Amino acid sequence: MSIAGKAVTVALTGNPNSGKTTLFNRLTGANAPVGNYPRVTLTPHRREIIHRGWTITVVDLPGIYSLTSQTPEERTARDFIHFNAPDIVLNVIDSGNLDRSLFLTTQLIEMGRPRVHALNMMDEARRKGIAVDTGAMASMLGGAVVETVALTGDGFDALLDAIVAAAEAETVATGSQITYDRHLEQTIARVTAVIDELHPGKLDRSQSHWLAIKLLEGDDEVLAREGEHTSLIELIRRERESLARNHGEQVDTMIADARYGFINGMLQEVRTLSQAAGGTDLTRRLDRIILNRFLGLPVFLASLWIMFEATFSLGKYPTDWINAAVKAAGTFLNPVIPPGMLHDVVIDGVIAGIGGTLVFLPNIVILFFFLALFSETGYLARTAFLVDRLMHPFGLHGKAFIPLVMGFDCNVPAIMAARTIESPHSRLIAILVSPFMACSARLPVFVLFAGAFFAEWAGTVVFVMYVISILAAMIAAVMIGRFLKGEGQTAFAMELPPYRLPTLRAVWFHMWERAQSFLQKVGGVILVGSVVIWFLQAFPNQTAETEAFDARITAAQAQDDTPERADLLAQLELQKNQDRLVHSYLGRASQAVTPLFGALGFDWRDTTAILTGFVAKEVVVASYAVLYNQSEEGGKDGLKVALAGAMPPLRAFAFMVFILLYSPCLSTIAVIWREAGSWRWSAFSVAFSFGFAWVLAWLVLLVGGLIT
Amino acid sequence: MTDPSTDRNADQKAVTLADVPRGQRALVQRIASDDTQFRQRLQSMGVVKGTAVVVDHTAPLGDPRVYSLMGYSLTLRNSEARHILVSLQ
Incomplete structure (x- = not known):
């Protein structure tokens, strides 16, 4: 033990849902994400605190039920205790659930590290009529036993004193041996x-x-x-x-039987249960409705509906404010920056790009508020239970449902929500499948195309897109599941935690963390992406063709000022602009890629829209507007008319399917990279969804061609 | 491999946890699976000989189900519960 610098390392262990992370946050003033469902701590957080002259480094290990090597979490925790040999293991125990919680404790005893035990959530236990003789328990477990309430910080002083006492002790308290057969x-x-x-x-x-x-x-x-x-x-x-x-x-x-035998024997001596706390508790009463075989799903769907409704209706106001602020920033900067390239980069590139993305911030924050609420109260674990059977045939875990539904709003938070899936295999499938969910940015494309080509059926066609979206996600899940030779389905065996009222603080930090990471993304990848796209479409801005147009414009300007001349000038400007776009780097790149879509019959304009959609799907419609010489505002019908003449309806439908499914936008690619842990998965996602979209669009053309 | 006494026990009441109706109390006899990981996972969650289990809830399609044991709630797919031999009380 490193007495020298009066410093100790304390490894924090405990069952999932024992309040371990809450205790860590409260003890050290950190803000690690908590959640009322198992396995929230994925990588160990560490923080230092000072108590009675000691520097105590607390390492928050993942929540585990056992110290076998079954899951990555168990291996992480076990290897840390075995190889890093922390000075003290602080074992957090759910006092209301001692019979099972102590199973981990029996294994900690055998690992032999000095221990301090926190009987956490003692307030809940007392309400259940549970009392514990901590002195007797301490001598049997080896190491002090302190009653705590992590939520309020009750018992923390005693806990820290016990840690310091254990650090100062000459000998390690051994406790009782577990006797086997x-x-x-x-x-x-x-x-x-x-x-x-x-x-x-x-x-x-x-x-x-x-x-x-x-x-x-x-x-x-x-x-x-x-x-x-x-x-x-x-x-x-x-x-x-x-x-x-x-x-x-x-x-x-x-071995397991002997351990539980030890626990039983000990609890008979140290625990007293008073019958006073009878009756049904809140959790049982709530679950009678929420987990009811017939009411369960309707209640779940209703809560999802409330979540989406709130996300959009409450989000509308702050979104309008952000829109106004972006517009104001544009109007303010417009005259401030002298005309020229910098002006155009800032106004048409940076402000357009960032502003276009920033408007999603309120929706994302509100969505995460609800998700935090779902996870903190313990409802999330229950939804996984409700839909597991429906998802199973597709190789998806019940918990994958939430990320998929969230994908209808935006794929980025959806992929982040896949964190709640414990099996890395199932989680990866959920991450890779989420981009197929038709996010709200794709809706404008559907609305535009459905209106232009299927005016009478527009609503139905848009709905069909959503159906295809879900089917595609399920098919993709099956395909990716085959492709990934992972460890397959892990046991579903999952604890349903009791319902708990979330603390405002925890919910607030959930939201803040998400908002922060979103803003970082806006300031990073989206800023760069917008500027790059702007340059690609703006250059080269002087070619032989544009000079020819300039000459004709100058010639026209020399004429008398008549309405005809104004028309001609406007016409020439538009043609010049369009021609410039054709010969810009973006235009040339599109034409170079167009052969890829030869079999689908997409022309270079469609290709440009597809390419710009890589940055953000919102850009697709804007690209068409520029390419077809129509201003986006006011000229919506004009764009529809122009589009309607450009391709047959069947190809338009195939194009919609392609836009629905093809490679995710930059933000999504970035978030896949971060969440799946490797750029290779991002690359896979881009290639896979591109191929998938291509094949499906081709099938639409083939089948459609046969029918009509 | 198996002790004759346990076998006789299992034969008399070859009931698995998946067969136990809602609200019925059952005692775990043993986990009949050769998958060490699966066994250990269940054992770490309290599924050991002598543990009393009650079926609490059933998912909309009848699978998975929620069991209460050792004072907490555990969900198991029926395919998993089928490996847990129990005796009815």
Whole structure:
């Protein structure tokens, strides 16, 4: 123990949902995201606090039920305790749920690190009529037992005192040994002796004892680590077989039974349950409605509807303000910056691009408010339960439902919401499938095209787009599931936490964190993207063709000032602009890529719209407006008419399908990169959805051609 | 591999947790699965011999279901519950 600098490292462990992260935040003043569902801590946070002259570094390990190597979280926690050997393990226990929570504790005892136990959420437990003799419990568990309420900070002083006391202690409190079946104990002793021989002087007694138990339990990771010691591995195999043969039970089951036996024995001595707190608690009463077989889904759909309704109707006002502010910024800067390139970059590039994205901020913040509410209260875990069976055939986890539904608004928060899915495999599928959900930025394209080509059926055609969107996501999920040879479906076994009222502070930080990351994105990728696109479409601005137009314009200006001349001038300006666009870098790039869409019959204008849509799907309609010589405002019908003559309805439908499904926008690509952890997944997503969109659009043309 | 006494037990009441109707109380006998990870996962969540389990809720399509045990709620898919042998009380 590093007494020298009066500094200790404290590893914070506990079951998911034991209030561990809340305790960490409250203890250290941090703002790590919490949530009333399992597995919120993905990477360890660490913070320092000072108490009685000691510098205490608290490391928040992921919430786990056990110290096996089944999940990444368990491996992270176990490896940290085993290899980093923290001075103290602070074990957070849900006091209302001792029977199960202490299972992890029994394994911590065997790992032998000095321990301090926090009986957390003691207020809830007391209300249930639970009382605990902490003194007796401390001597059995080895290490102080302190009652705490993480939400209010009750018992924190005593907890910190206990940590300092444990740090200052000369010897480690050992606590009681968990006694196993006699045969198993003999086997453990034999294996421990062999391990000590193989690692002379490297492991202390508790470490080799723990290793022996882990090996006998059949822990893959520990077995692999000892793989070089073939004699040991062989011994383990024989012992496991003989124990299983003689006891009719697998060794891991014998070990688990003994641990629960220890817990039962201890709880009989230290816990008293008073019958006073009878009756049904709030959670049971709420679940009778929320988890009702027939009411469950309607209630869920209603809450989703409220969420979307609020997102759009409440979001409308701040969105209008932002729009006004962006407009004002444009009007203000317009005369301030002298005409020229800088002026155009700022007004047409930066302000248009950033302003166009910033307007989504209110929607995103409101959406995250509801999501924070859902997760903090414990409802999110229940929705996963309600829809799991419906999602299962598609290889999607029940928890993937929330991200998918959110994708109708914007794919970016949808992909972030996939964080709630614990299995990395299922989470990755959800991330890669989310972009197929028709986000609100694609709606203008559908509205424009449906109006231009299917005027009488416009509403139905738009609705069909949403149906295709959902079907495409499901098909893609199945395809990606085949493609990814992951560990497949992990066990669904999931704890449903009791309902809890979220703290304002927690909800606020949820929202703030999201808003912040969104603003960072606006200031980063979107700013750069807008400027780049502006340059690509603006240059080269002087070519032989534009000079020819300039000459004709000058000639026209020399004529008498008649209405005809004004018309001619306007006509010439538009033609020049269009011609310039054709020969701009963007125009040339589009024409270079156009052959890709030859089979689909898209021309270079369609290609340009598709390319600009990479930046943000909102740009697609704006591109058409420029390319077809129509101003976006006021000329909507003009654009419709121009479009209607440009391609047959069937191809227009294929184009809509393509826009619906093709590669995600820059922001989405960036967020896939961050959330999936590698740019390769972003690249995969771009390529996969592009190919998927192409094939589907082609199929639309093929099938449509056969029918008509 | 298996102890004859446990086998006889299982034969008499070869009931799995998936068969237990709502509201009925059952005692866990054993987890009949060769998948160590799966067994350990369930054991870490309290599914061990002698644990009393009550079926609380059923999802709209009958799967998964919510069980209450050791004072908390656990959801299991029926495909998982089928591996848990129980005796009815």
